[in-house]
Amino acid sequence: GQSLEQPSEVTAVEGAIVQINCTYQTSGFYGLSWYQQHDGGAPTFLSYNALDGLEETGRFSSFLSRSDSYGYLLLQELQMKDSASYFCAVYLGNYGQNFVFGPGTRLSVLP
Amino acid sequence: DADVTQTPRNRITKTGKRIMLECSQTKGHDRMYWYRQDPGLGLRLIYYSFDVKDINKGEISDGYSVSRQAQAKFSLSLESAIPNQTALYFCATSAVAGGPYNEQFFGPGTRLTVL
Numbered sequence: 671g672q673s674l675e676q677p678s679e680v681t682a683v684e685g686a687i688v689q690i691n692c693t694y695q696t697s698g699f700y701g702l703s704w705y706q707q708h709d710g711g712a713p714t715f716l717s718y719n720a721l722d723g724l725e726e727t728g729r730f731s732s733f734l735s736r737s738d739s740y741g742y743l744l745l746q747e748l749q750m751k752d753s754a755s756y757f758c759a760v761y762l763g764n765y766g767q768n769f770v771f772g773p774g775t776r777l778s779v780l781p
Numbered sequence: 782d783a784d785v786t787q788t789p790r791n792r793i794t795k796t797g798k799r800i801m802l803e804c805s806q807t808k809g810h811d812r813m814y815w816y817r818q819d820p821g822l823g824l825r826l827i828y829y830s831f832d833v834k835d836i837n838k839g840e841i842s843d844g845y846s847v848s849r850q851a852q853a854k855f856s857l858s859l860e861s862a863i864p865n866q867t868a869l870y871f872c873a874t875s876a877v878a879g880g881p882y883n884e885q886f887f888g889p890g891t892r893l894t895v896l
Contacts, residue, residue, distance in 0.1 A: 678821070701883055712871060712887035713824065720883075757823055761883050768839060769814070769885070771823040 674772035692758035785888035804872030813855040
């Protein structure tokens, strides 16, 4: 089956840089997405990597390496408001499982 | 106004009861999804629909059914609720899956408790 792995928790201090990793075991996919979810809230889209390499959006960057079955989300200049859960997700195509999400990483940003 | 709305936001019910969760969207998207979220398991896809006549099972469809009443409305039903269906349920929409950004837009969620 398809599965993604993420660290369950990460802690960092305000202003620091943190990397949240996502490793996957899947036989082919179209792209890797990242979502942010604050406590009590809905997931919101952060980024999508269709190709290998780095995608940068402001303080957030996302990376994908298909040869290594690996991706990560990089958060720079951490702020308290970045404390949330972060999910990676693969898009498998139009049918079948379609989207598969990882278990999520809870990021705590300390003052 | 929110683009994706879900009703009810919270529901407590008893084992064996029939429950319907409703989702409406004003984004004009063709694709709609139902997920459940359990602690430590992320989001798991229950059903998805590419248009009114196209409904597909996701990873965990057993015990659930759906209805796509219109482009803007997608309902999830639990015909006979059981306690392990206690979870947070999210509806989501997307314009085109696999497009340049592959972005899904989520509703606020429905917290369902089955006693």
